[in-house]
Amino acid sequence: MNRRIIILVLVITSLALGGIIFSQFFWMNKSYHLRREQFENKVRIALKSTVNQLMEHNRADMHSGCQSFCCLSDTNIQQTIHPDLLDSLIRHELDYYQIPLEYEYGVFNCARDSVIMGKTGSTEENLLQSPLFTPLSCLWKRNCYNLGIYFPGQQNYLLGQMGVWFFGSIFLILILVSGYFLTIFMIMRQKKLSEMKTDFMNNMTHEFKTPISTISASCELLTQEAITSNPEKVKKYARIIFDENNRLKGQVDRALQAALLDQQTLSLNLEPTDAHEAVNEVITNYGVHFRKSHKTLFVNLNAEKTIIHADRHHLINIIANLIENGIKYTEGEPKITVTTWNDDSGIFISVEDNGIGISKENLRQIFSRFYRVSTGNVHNVKGFGLGLYYVKTLVDAMNGSVSVQSEQKKGSTFTIFLPFSCEKQ
Ligand SMILES: Nc1ncnc2c1ncn2[C@@H]1O[C@H](COP(=O)(O)OP(=O)(O)OP(=O)(O)O)[C@@H](O)[C@H]1O
Ligand SMILES: [Mg+2]
Incomplete structure (x- = not known):
């Protein structure tokens, strides 16, 4: 409406x-x-x-x-x-x-x-x-x-005589007013959700369009005689198709992941997992990325007890999401610091960046599904607004917690805590 x-x-x-x-x-x-x-x-x-x-x-x-x-x-x-x-x-x-x-x-x-x-x-x-x-x-x-x-006792006596009608009316008015405000609240929430879903659809279409048109252009080139006769060029366009296809696959996976979280059909494969090994795996994956560009990654693996009961696959995705955000939402040269430490009950993993930061009003909402901070046309950063929702849902499912500290234009620090044993107390 x-x-x-x-x-x-x-x-x-x-x-x-x-x-x-x-x-x-x-x-x-x-x-x-x-x-x-x-x-x-x-x-x-x-x-x-x-x-x-x-x-x-x-x-x-x-x-x-x-x-x-x-x-x-x-x-x-x-x-x-x-x-x-x-x-x-x-x-x-x-x-x-x-x-x-x-x-x-x-x-x-x-x-x-x-x-x-x-x-x-x-x-x-x-x-x-x-x-x-x-x-x-x-x-x-x-x-x-x-x-x-x-x-x-005159006033109470008179009110008491009006009894049922008086208190009945007040009771009905209270029900009416609370029902009214609840309805407004729900309409507003639904409207916000529907706006966020529309944004999500727009983003998704946009994200799919680029690889699809690149694949289509490469396929068209591969049908040309001049290209097919040159094995080097065939290889080059085949690689482009392969890479773009992988990108598409990654995006579809993320959308599917969000749909699964939505239906609460989340199944975790909990096993003893070395948190440092998971952090190292993400860093290795991002290593090439960091070496190619002007990005710096600092790693302080200070935790001594690193084995936790967690889903390894999801833990890697969680850390990757946080590092990816740190890079995406930094305007200059990103400096990302990953730190780990222990307390008696588990391990903390924090990802700090020197990026654009998040305002106080937005901090409360960034973990909501499809929520993206509106930046107008200034930062043309693509995304679905699903990364942090995924992080929070999965960390919660592993009985951990996630917190964020951020100051605009200075940077953000996301910290996740995962207990050694994720059995609910
Ligand atoms: N490190 C950060 N610095 C500044 N803003 C951030 C940071 N991480 C997240 N945000 C803000 O929170 C919003 C939600 O982040 P989230 O990771 O959920 O979605 P996204 O990055 O937009 O998309 P996706 O991760 O699904 O590709 C982002 O749009 C961004 O505005
Ligand atoms: Mg993200």
């Missing part, structure tokens, strides 16, 4: 998802406020009813009803209203209105600076600021007093 269409679809679906989540929260919030309002109304009615009952009680005690309280001071209030009575009236009213919550209550003046009497928690502030209060004006006409109440 076209990149712009993907981005457009992502933006639209993200907005739609955001809209759904927003409206869900909007309705949940609205429903919460509605419940709170209902709750508060019930509490206010209960408080009013409490005050009425309080008045009834006091009327029985006093001769002139409300009037007798007109000039009461704070101290009088404490004496006039018995706390136990007030508490039991409130409890009774709350029970009547089916409000089973713990509460704090108190009488405070309208300035709301302190609670004159009542039952508060660790701080009076919550009670003084509570919107749940009713005036006591029928008891004290001149002075302004309120009876207030505060429920510490």
Whole structure:
């Protein structure tokens, strides 16, 4: 799919998802406020009813009803209203209105600076600021007093009442959001993989084209009388065909190797293998190459214990891949250093170069299948992006590990570790 269409679809679906989540929260919030309002109304009615009952009680005690309280001071209030009575009236009213919550209550003046009497928690502030209060004006006409109440567990109680719907919605939203991001992540990954596969196909076609056209041109020449009559020329073109054919074979082998790794049909021929012998074999193969051109190879075989349980054929390929990369990704004269050393459990083989290096973002990806660092048109280096994938897969299969240190424009060091015994612990 076209990149712009993907981005457009992502933006639209993200907005739609955001809209759904927003409206869900909007309705949940609205429903919460509605419940709170209902709750508060019930509490206010209960408080009013409490005050009425309080008045009834006091009327029985006093001769002139409300009037007798007109000039009461704070101290009088404490004496006039018995706390136990007030508490039991409130409890009774709350029970009547089916409000089973713990509460704090108190009488405070309208300035709301302190609670004159009542039952508060660790701080009076919550009670003084509570919107749940009713005036006591029928008891004290001149002075302004309120009876207030505060429920510490009110929010949880209301949320609990919304229960299944509230937590169910949050749960479904979480599933929706994680599913959405997982899908985006997978689409991106698939897209990247498909781009890398396309690159791979392009590279492969390109790599095959050159030897095929060389072979074809050589064959055509070999059909000409002037060439066939000259055995030297026949030999020369036959050699070209042979070499190019070998090159083709090597490339097909690598592509097949990658396909095999993909199907996880990897079978290893594990046997006691001398790691130094494997390194030497690769160096001998590359020796001609190094002698012919301005390339330098340093070898420090420092390991003392060199016999490991490994697949010899793959070990040689692994080392060859690392040396080949070192040469390929160096712009000037390559200086490659192969070093080996031991620790208690196995052998380390490192291949260091003075090449172009790898940036931090790319370092994490170079072991992925088909991944090639994009260099624009600057470095025209051919490859399939399979070498390091092969290295990592095989080293992992032998229970070893591979690491890389690199700095751009300074060089890279790839280090593989292979245990003496590759039995899984
Ligand atoms: N020694 C190195 N120095 C700098 N870059 C490197 C080095 N080794 C690998 N890379 C980067 O990592 C990428 C992946 O390497 P890998 O060996 O997997 O593929 P390739 O060399 O492109 O192709 P192939 O090995 O399949 O022919 C390369 O394209 C290159 O950009
Ligand atoms: Mg390579």
